[in-house]
Amino acid sequence: MGYLKGGEKRYFLEVFGAALLFMAVGWLRRTTSQSIADPTLLLTVNLLPLLPIALMALALWRYYGHRDELQRQIILNTSGAGALLAFTVFLAWPVLARIGLPPLTAKAALLVLGASFMLCGLIISFLHHRAVSGFSGAAVQMVPTLSLLAMILAVFAALHGLLPAHTAPSLWSFLGMGGVAIAYAIYRFLKARFDP
Amino acid sequence: MKNRVRELRMEKGWSQADLAEQLNVSRQTINAIETGRYDPSLPLAFTLARLFRQKIENIFTP
Numbered sequence: 001m002g003y004l005k006g007g008e009k010r011y012f013l014e015v016f017g018a019a020l021l022f023m024a025v026g027w028l029r030r031t032t033s034q035s036i037a038d039p040t041l042l043l044t045v046n047l048l049p050l051l052p053i054a055l056m057a058l059a060l061w062r063y064y065g066h067r068d069e070l071q072r073q074i075i076l077n078t079s080g081a082g083a084l085l086a087f088t089v090f091l092a093w094p095v096l097a098r099i100g101l102p103p104l105t106a107k108a109a110l111l112v113l114g115a116s117f118m119l120c121g122l123i124i125s126f127l128h129h130r131a132v133s134g135f136s137g138a139a140v141q142m143v144p145t146l147s148l149l150a151m152i153l154a155v156f157a158a159l160h161g162l163l164p165a166h167t168a169p170s171l172w173s174f175l176g177m178g179g180v181a182i183a184y185a186i187y188r189f190l191k192a193r194f195d196p
Numbered sequence: 197m198k199n200r201v202r203e204l205r206m207e208k209g210w211s212q213a214d215l216a217e218q219l220n221v222s223r224q225t226i227n228a229i230e231t232g233r234y235d236p237s238l239p240l241a242f243t244l245a246r247l248f249r250q251k252i253e254n255i256f257t258p
Contacts, residue, residue, distance in 0.1 A: 003220050068221040070234050131233040132224075 001065030011063035012184060015056055016177070022052035023173045078124050082117035089116065118149065144190035148183055155179030199256045202230040204248045219243055 004010070025048045036042045064075060089112050093104045102108075125145065129138035159172055159179070205215050205226075212230070216223040219240065228234035235256075236244065245252040 003222065005217075005222070068225050069237050069240060070225040070228055071222060073234075128228075128233075132227055132231050 001062065003068040003071075004066035007063060007066040009188070011059050011066075014059035014062075016181065016184075018052045018055040018059060020177060021055065022049060023177065025049050025052060026173075074124060074128060078117065078121045081120035081124065082113075085120060086113045086116035122146075122149075140194050143194045144187050147190055148187035151183035151186065152180060155183065197235050197256055197258055198232060199229065201226070201244065201255065204250065204255065205230075208248070215247075218247060 029045050029048060033042060033045055036045060064072065067075065090104070090109070093101065097103055122142070122145065126138055126142055129141045132138075133141060155176060156179075159176055201215075205212070210218075212223045212226045216226045219226070221240070225234065225236075229236055241252055241256060245255055248255065
């Protein structure tokens, strides 16, 4: 696989489509699993969400394959640094738990993992921009990415506050995905404006 | 590592985007190579040398 111009937009749409399929399959599973008697069909319905997950992983893998060598290096650096940071936090957590930190739950672990990759991605991206365009240039070029991050966090914080996930998961997911799509459109606009 | 990519590109009258398209990489990568922030892989360096009809050591110097 070689470099593909416009790959970012193409693979965002593929991942977004797979995420929508994941929501649809999840809704189907929740609404039909109670009424299915046949164990084989029930197993199929319960395993169906694996299909969009596989599609999402495949899209991300192809996205990586269609980046050029510098972009691949940045992705690998981000992944390595993010994994190392998360690993350090996971190792330190039980020690810190002895002095009052709450026990590490699966949800907290996912948050730590996501935050580690995001933080390392932001730092590595900023350093890359700074080396080419200087500090102020890098700060300006980071505007679209920081805006996207802020918008996505705002969407999910608002939804968590207004509409707790456990009460209406389908509606929550649908609104969340709508918010992500709008945030990404604004990100593309800002990227064309600040990082041509 | 220092390089003459910007100079050779200017001689040809190409923009960074033109060169990026011919090498099948992003414009950001050309920018990073020209500013010396990124040293290209050997295959990319050889492709650059072929494109500019130069020896690799005439483009990149340690």
